[in-house]
Amino acid sequence: MTRTRVLPESARLPGRHETESALSLAQRMPRLVLEARRVAASLSHGIHGRRRAGVGESFWQFRPFVAGEAAQRIDWRRSGRDDRLYVREREWETAQTIWLWVDRSASMGFASDLAQAPKIERAVVLGLALADCFVEAGERTGMLGLMSPRASRRIAETMAQTMVAERSSLEDDLPPQAPIAPLHEAILIGDFLTPVSEISTVVEGISSRGARGHLVMIVDPVEETFPFQGQAVLHDLEDGLSLRIGDAxxxxxxxxxxxxxxxxxxxxxxxxxxxxxxxxxxDRPASEAALRLMTLVSTSRGASPGGR
Structure with a gap:
C-alpha cells in the first residue's frame, strides 16, 4: 500500500536545505542544457541570443537605409561597397523581467512514498533555481505580491528569506492580482487544483496588459494514479473536510x-x-522542469509580436 503524508505549515517555509538544493540545481543547469539540448541559446536570456534590433552595443546586421531615418545611422564604409545606403543595426541588450510565484498552500504539503520530494519542496527548489539562472543570464526577477524585481547575485537567498518572512501567503492557492507590465514573463508554480474559473481570472488578469505566462503544475504520482483499494478516507487539506469511500x-x-x-x-x-x-x-528530477521552463521562456520571446 502506498503511504502518504502531509507536511505541517512550518515545512511550507523554505529553509537552508531548499535554498542549497536550488543553488546546486542552478549551478548544474549550463551543463544540463549543453548535454540535453546542445543549444547555448537556452541559457541566453540576457544580452545574448536575442537576435533583434535594439539599442545595445553588439553588431547584429546591416539593412538598407529607409527614407526619413537620421543620416548619422548610415554606415558609410559598408555603403561605399555598393550602390545603396546601409544602416548598421545593433542587438537588443535590455534586461527583461521574470515574475515568479510559488504556491505554498496546504495542498502543496502532500507527499507520497512514490515521490522524490514533497510538492512544496519541489516547487520552492524549482522557483529558486529558475530565479538564480535567470539573474545569472542578465534578467531581473521578482515575486508576485512579495518582492520587486531585482538582479541580485543572491537572488535565491533573498527570495527564500522573503517567503519565510511572509507567512500570510501560506493560505493563498493562487497568486495575487498584481499588475505586470507588457511583455514581462510570469511563471506560476503550484498544483492548480482550484476551480478552473478562478485560475482563468488570474490568467486573464496577467494577460490583459500584454504579459506572457507559464503554468507549472506540480503533481505527486499518487495524485495521477490513485493506487488505492478497498475502503479509504480522503482529506481536503485546504478546507479540512474528509470523505470516506467504500470502493476505492x-x-x-x-x-x-x-x-x-x-x-x-x-x-x-x-x-x-x-x-x-x-x-x-x-518522481522526476527538478532539472527536467527547470530546463523546459528556460527553453519555453526563450522560445516565447522569439515568437512574440514585434520580434520579441
Whole structure:
C-alpha cells in the first residue's frame, strides 16, 4: 500500500536545505542544457541570443537605409561597397523581467512514498533555481505580491528569506492580482487544483496588459494514479473536510477522469492566451522542469509580436 503524508505549515517555509538544493540545481543547469539540448541559446536570456534590433552595443546586421531615418545611422564604409545606403543595426541588450510565484498552500504539503520530494519542496527548489539562472543570464526577477524585481547575485537567498518572512501567503492557492507590465514573463508554480474559473481570472488578469505566462503544475504520482483499494478516507487539506469511500477502485476511475478533464480545461485556457503549461511529477528530477521552463521562456520571446 502506498503511504502518504502531509507536511505541517512550518515545512511550507523554505529553509537552508531548499535554498542549497536550488543553488546546486542552478549551478548544474549550463551543463544540463549543453548535454540535453546542445543549444547555448537556452541559457541566453540576457544580452545574448536575442537576435533583434535594439539599442545595445553588439553588431547584429546591416539593412538598407529607409527614407526619413537620421543620416548619422548610415554606415558609410559598408555603403561605399555598393550602390545603396546601409544602416548598421545593433542587438537588443535590455534586461527583461521574470515574475515568479510559488504556491505554498496546504495542498502543496502532500507527499507520497512514490515521490522524490514533497510538492512544496519541489516547487520552492524549482522557483529558486529558475530565479538564480535567470539573474545569472542578465534578467531581473521578482515575486508576485512579495518582492520587486531585482538582479541580485543572491537572488535565491533573498527570495527564500522573503517567503519565510511572509507567512500570510501560506493560505493563498493562487497568486495575487498584481499588475505586470507588457511583455514581462510570469511563471506560476503550484498544483492548480482550484476551480478552473478562478485560475482563468488570474490568467486573464496577467494577460490583459500584454504579459506572457507559464503554468507549472506540480503533481505527486499518487495524485495521477490513485493506487488505492478497498475502503479509504480522503482529506481536503485546504478546507479540512474528509470523505470516506467504500470502493476505492471504482472511485479512482471517476477521479482520474475528473483530473484529466480539469487539466484539459486548464490547457485550453492557457493556449487561448498564448501561455504554456508544464506538468511536473515529483518522481522526476527538478532539472527536467527547470530546463523546459528556460527553453519555453526563450522560445516565447522569439515568437512574440514585434520580434520579441
Amino acid at each position: 477502485i471504482s472511485w479512482g476511475n471517476a477521479y482520474r477522469q475528473r483530473i484529466a478533464q480539469h487539466r484539459a480545461q486548464i490547457d485550453e485556457l492557457v493556449r487561448r492566451r498564448g501561455w504554456t503549461m508544464t506538468i511536473h511529477r515529483t
